[in-house]
Amino acid sequence: MSVMNRALQQLKEKGYKKTKQRERIIEIFASHDQYVPAKKILQDMQKEFPNISFDTVYRNLYLLSGENVLEATELEGEKHFRLSCGTGHHHHHFICTDCGKTKLIEFCPMEKINEDLKGYDVESHKFEIYGKCPLCA
Amino acid sequence: MSVMNRALQQLKEKGYKKTKQRERIIEIFASHDQYVPAKKILQDMQKEFPNISFDTVYRNLYLLSGENVLEATELEGEKHFRLSCGTGHHHHHFICTDCGKTKLIEFCPMEKINEDLKGYDVESHKFEIYGKCPLCA
DNA sequence: ATCTAAATCGTAATCATTCTTATTTAGAAT
DNA sequence: ATTCTAAATAAGAATGATTACGATTTAGAT
Known part of the structure; x- marks a missing residue:
């Protein structure tokens, strides 16, 4: 089962809706095996959704972190995110x-x-x- | 030798000047054996120097960190500072x-x-x- | 007492993030 | 298929920490 499907499945179970924006955010992370600053995600999203608001990006990043789809850390005063390693154990x-x-x-x-x-x-x-x-x- | 005198001595050697503001910042930390957010230092300083600028506080916090008089860390998106433990060894x-x-x-x-x-x-x-x-x- | 670099003040600017309100939309119910 | 409603989004203002900058003041050397 792909990262995407697993994540969408998990969101669905919690009553969250599937949106183009959320799918795209997950796609972006699936193609970056690294920590990415929120700002960079916003920029990438703007290519596909020229009118996307900061709010949508930040809200979803925090949602996905809370659901353990993403891991978060703070580097140089900026929040960074990456796909959860999914090792299942603490690391x-x-x-x-x-x-x-x-x-x-x-x-x-x-x-x-x-x-x-x-x-x-x-x-x-x-x-x-x-x-x-x-x-x- | 007190923390204060040691710090002032060290600054003098590097050509930095002794100012009332710097002395007071060090005093504040000497009375707080804990991490304190920059904002709190600014507030404390304003009691004694009603017209102090943010710049003076932040500049000195970074100066003192650079000189290892203070240690810095980031908690909840805010820079915090404390007097260096002065253990002399990594900890x-x-x-x-x-x-x-x-x-x-x-x-x-x-x-x-x-x-x-x-x-x-x-x-x-x-x-x-x-x-x-x-x-x- | 003079001089000069360093430090400060006062304020504007920046940057990440959060909040608010009106509008749109996903997906369930009819 | 249509309606309905909670969830999600857009647009932009607001916030809060931090940094930047020009003008003025001051520490301390000469």
Whole structure:
């Protein structure tokens, strides 16, 4: 089952409607195996939908993140999104600061330090590695 | 030697001038052992300098970060700053999402994964843990 | 006391993002 | 097929953080 069909199926089950704009957003991500800034998505969408509003793009990016179709992170003060890796398990990323491409990091440091945090209520964590991928280096 | 004197000394060596505004910014951080949003610093400064400009505050926050007097991070789309821990060695933080107070995390996960990243040019990394500290929990 | 680069002020501009209201549309119900 | 309604969108204003800039002031060296 394609990424597209799986996503649309999932949205349908929650009562969300299928729109041309949403389909196109998912298509764009399917062709970018990397983190992409919201602004770039907006620009790409404008090629196909000249009158699209910011709102539509941002609203859908957040919707799709909430549904785990996309993963989000913040780089240099801008929200970036990418297709969920769909590994099914918790993971982290190396992120190329040139092209946005990522490498999966299986190791999660939290296991090592939970005992240090007795009395603390851990809600989330962020572990990201930044640099140049072999192609950009 | 106090934090204040050490910082002023360091700035002087680089040819930066001592100003009332800079002194006050450092004072504010010395009384907050936690991450503080730039906006909060601006508000505190306005009490003492009613005509201070944003520019002065932001410029000095970045200057002081660059000089390692302050550490910076981005939380919820806002830059936050705190006095450098001054441990002298690399470290990470647990950050309370209520009060901004931090707990030092000595463990750095990078050692464990450098061998996974052959061919990658690692520039930096971010490892932060978010949640409620014992007082806020 | 003078001089000059650094710093500040005051304000405008920028940039990402969010909000609001009116209109359109997907898809369910008739 | 037509109607209906909640969901989605468009258009553009508003917000909030941050940066930029010209004019003025000031720290501190000479």
